[in-house]
Amino acid sequence: MTQQPEVAGPQAEASVTSQPTPTSAPPVLDAAQRALLRSVLNRIVPARLDLPGAGDLEVGDFIERTLAVSIRLRRLFLNGLREVEITTGAEREFVGLDAESQIVVLQTVEQRAAAFFVALVEHTYRGYYTLAAVQRVVGWEPRPPQPLGHSLPPFDSSLLDRQRQRAPFWRQTG
Amino acid sequence: MSQPIGPHWDEPDVVIVGAGASGAAVAWSLSQAGYRVVCLEQGGWVRPESMPHSRDDWELHRLTNFNPDPNVRQLAVDYPVNDAASTFTPLMFNAVGGSTIHWSAHFPRYHPSDFQVRSLDGVGDDWPLSYAELEPFYDLSDRITGVSGLTGDPSQPPRSGRGTPPLPVGRLGETIASGFDKLGWHWWVSDGAIVSEPYDGRPACNLCGPCDLGCPTGARSSADVTFWPRALRNGAELRTGCRVREISVDAQGRARGVLYYDAAGALCEQRAPLVVLAANGVGTPRLLLNSRSTHFPDGLANRSGLVGKNLMFHPFAAVGGVFPQALDSSSGPIGSVIFSHEFYETDSGRDFVRGFGLQVVRQSGPLHTAMGGFTMTRVPWGTAHQAVFAERFGHMINIGVMGEDLPEAVNEVVLDPELSDAHGIPAPLVRYRLSDNSVRLLDFGVARAGEALQAAGATKILDNTPFRPSGWHLLGTCRMGDNPAKSVVDRWGGAHDVDNLFIVDGSLFVTSAAVNPTTTIQALALRTADYIQGLRSSSR
Numbered sequence: 001m002t003q004q005p006e007v008a009g010p011q012a013e014a015s016v017t018s019q020p021t022p023t024s025a026p027p028v029l030d031a032a033q034r035a036l037l038r039s040v041l042n043r044i045v046p047a048r049l050d051l052p053g054a055g056d057l058e059v060g061d062f063i064e065r066t067l068a069v070s071i072r073l074r075r076l077f078l079n080g081l082r083e084v085e086i087t088t089g090a091e092r093e094f095v096g097l098d099a100e101s102q103i104v105v106l107q108t109v110e111q112r113a114a115a116f117f118v119a120l121v122e123h124t125y126r127g128y129y130t131l132a133a134v135q136r137v138v139g140w141e142p143r144p145p146q147p148l149g150h151s152l153p154p155f156d157s158s159l160l161d162r163q164r165q166r167a168p169f170w171r172q173t174g
Numbered sequence: 175m176s177q178p179i180g181p182h183w184d185e186p187d188v189v190i191v192g193a194g195a196s197g198a199a200v201a202w203s204l205s206q207a208g209y210r211v212v213c214l215e216q217g218g219w220v221r222p223e224s225m226p227h228s229r230d231d232w233e234l235h236r237l238t239n240f241n242p243d244p245n246v247r248q249l250a251v252d253y254p255v256n257d258a259a260s261t262f263t264p265l266m267f268n269a270v271g272g273s274t275i276h277w278s279a280h281f282p283r284y285h286p287s288d289f290q291v292r293s294l295d296g297v298g299d300d301w302p303l304s305y306a307e308l309e310p311f312y313d314l315s316d317r318i319t320g321v322s323g324l325t326g327d328p329s330q331p332p333r334s335g336r337g338t339p340p341l342p343v344g345r346l347g348e349t350i351a352s353g354f355d356k357l358g359w360h361w362w363v364s365d366g367a368i369v370s371e372p373y374d375g376r377p378a379c380n381l382c383g384p385c386d387l388g389c390p391t392g393a394r395s396s397a398d399v400t401f402w403p404r405a406l407r408n409g410a411e412l413r414t415g416c417r418v419r420e421i422s423v424d425a426q427g428r429a430r431g432v433l434y435y436d437a438a439g440a441l442c443e444q445r446a447p448l449v450v451l452a453a454n455g456v457g458t459p460r461l462l463l464n465s466r467s468t469h470f471p472d473g474l475a476n477r478s479g480l481v482g483k484n485l486m487f488h489p490f491a492a493v494g495g496v497f498p499q500a501l502d503s504s505s506g507p508i509g510s511v512i513f514s515h516e517f518y519e520t521d522s523g524r525d526f527v528r529g530f531g532l533q534v535v536r537q538s539g540p541l542h543t544a545m546g547g548f549t550m551t552r553v554p555w556g557t558a559h560q561a562v563f564a565e566r567f568g569h570m571i572n573i574g575v576m577g578e579d580l581p582e583a584v585n586e587v588v589l590d591p592e593l594s595d596a597h598g599i600p601a602p603l604v605r606y607r608l609s610d611n612s613v614r615l616l617d618f619g620v621a622r623a624g625e626a627l628q629a630a631g632a633t634k635i636l637d638n639t640p641f642r643p644s645g646w647h648l649l650g651t652c653r654m655g656d657n658p659a660k661s662v663v664d665r666w667g668g669a670h671d672v673d674n675l676f677i678v679d680g681s682l683f684v685t686s687a688a689v690n691p692t693t694t695i696q697a698l699a700l701r702t703a704d705y706i707q708g709l710r711s712s713s714r
Binding site: 011015016017018019020021043044045046048103106121122124125126128129130132134135138139140142143144145146147148149150151152153154155156157159160162163164166167168169170171172173174 | 226227228229230231232233234235237238239246247248249285286287289290293294304305324326327328329330331339340341342343344348351355360361362363379380381382383384390391502504505506519539540541543544545552553555556557559560563564567568
């Protein structure tokens with residue numbers, strides 16, 4: 001048996017929002033916080049050859065709109081971003097660090113502020129993987145499931161030939 | 175009892191609480207026989223256009239307002255559930271169609287042995303009925319519901335023809351089938367409550383994938399598109415937005431009707447000579463425990479002390495295999511592919527009794543994969559992220575290991591002393607822990623699932639055991655039996671203590687079997703409805 005995280009549906013308890021992220025919302029971060037979040041997001045999901053990192057894809061805007069409708073998450077993120085600054089140290093800025101140093105800082109924050117960090121990662125994924133540009137490069141046609149659906153060849157019942165040769169083995173009862 | 179402030183409605187013949195799978199089946203059967211039926215449902219109709227399938231952000235809805243966990247959704251129609259002391263999260267949906275709205279629609283029947291586990295294996299209890307007795311109602315339920323599948327499975331008794339052919343299994347299904355074949359294990363194409371061809375005015379499934387978010391086409395056979403349209407045509411009255419608080423009783427201790435809050439929030443009483451509870455294995459004991467009176471100080475129909483006791487889910491683990499080849503694993507109904515019952519029955523060579531099924535499950539979209547997919551093993555952040563995501567996306571086959579749960583009095587639903595819903599009705603508090611037998615069963619099952627995935631070519635195995643958000647099946651909390659001291663309802667679902675009160679949802683299950691229960695819930699509900707009709711005939 002493996003240790004279970006606190007989960008609520010396919011997500012950590014700390015990430016929960018009861019409604020999807022709105023398409024518009026008032027800002028909740030100042031310019032410095034926004035720049036910090038952008039830099040952090042570029043480390044959470046870094047760039048690939050054909051795509052910038054999550055921060056440069058404006059996933060921060062998505063997260064900010066989420067924070068605008070959840071007081072709990074807003075507190076968690078504001079405290080978490082402050083934790084990133086504290087961990088970085090007063091004498092330097094996270095945005096100015098090289099990628100390797102940024103990762104070291106974030107690994108420390110992941111330990112010190114676990115609830116924030118899991119929410120940060122999961123909301124980054126929410127924003128990143130619902131972008132059409134991302135879906136396209138990972139090989140997913142960026143369209144909703146309906147109305148087109150998908151197509152698959154009909155079931156080939158000859159696949160069951162071997163199973164059909166087996167004698168009934170359900171347990172007989174009196 | 176204070177006088178309700180709202181209106182009294184004209185008395186129908188029967189009032190049903192809950193419009194899910196079982197309530198819908200009873201409403202149809204009784205209205206078909208000419209009964210005047212009123213059904214009270216706290217949720218509403220979930221219109222196809224309100225489902226997320228045509229929205230670009232459809233995957234976000236799985237995590238939020240279409241999540242199966244009411245504590246995540248927090249919709250006005252939901253009530254909170256205190257599940258802090260439960261291994262599994264109880265999942266449910268409050269709407270016309272109930273939890274079949276969120277249903278993956280795997281639609282298997284119980285095996286004959288599932289009704290006799292005490293006689294056969296010395297555990298749990300025998301049901302007061304047999305598979306043969308229930309079989310005609312399984313057939314009736316299948317016919318109204320609309321199913322896909324194939325007869326001839328050697329792991330099951332012969333059965334009536336499926337309404338439509340099997341759904342496609344795709345590369346994913348063929349790949350894992352080859353693994354089962356290599357090991358010499360049983361597998362068969364799933365019985366799905368999803369029609370693969372036009373059926374009863376409904377279209378064939380177009381394989382869009384996320385059945386767990388609803389089905390906007392109506393191809394999936396949720397109760398809102400199967401039994402309810404028929405029941406409404408028969409004249410049944412369905413009142414939505416009506417939350418029942420308690421069952422009222424008369425001076426003789428018989429059910430008089432139900433007290434409920436209507437959509438405007440007014441407290442009303444609906445009287446009826448017959449009350450049928452169909453509010454699921456958590457909601458029904460909650461209502462009974464909240465229905466205290468001088469006749470029933472410990473809750474209605476609870477002289478046995480067993481209302482809320484013996485809660486069963488299914489011990490469940492999620493196992494995923496990562497394959498080098500692309501598997502088209504997001505196309506097709508997420509939960510209805512193939513299954514194996516190789517390990518379904520007790521084997522004295524193992525260190526546990528009873529058994530489990532292996533159910534093959536598909537992947538969903540990119541967000542689902544990044545969040546960890548079926549096994550909820552999240553793709554790591556940082557430098558490894560892109561590579562791990564690419565390795566998994568469209569390259570995974572999942573197997574759900576679903577074991578038989580056995581009744582234990584320590585697993586229970588009680589009323590929470592502090593938490594309540596928007597109407598001030600006490601919320602359910604769920605206490606559940608896995609038995610030692612279940613732990614051993616899951617360990618063995620997870621190993622077998624991994625073996626099958628590796629035989630099929632998986633290069634990596636992920637698992638999540640026990641899988642917390644798997645409390646789809648809420649069973650056993652008003653168990654059925656012949657002995658009033660050891661059960662809440664009789665063999666027909668009638669309460670031992672209250673002769674005009676029937677229960678038809680999963681709470682009357684004696685044991686859980688190792689298969690999804692809705693098929694059996696609907697068959698039992700139809701059987702109870704048949705019995706009720708017989709009572710009226712015999713009283714004339």
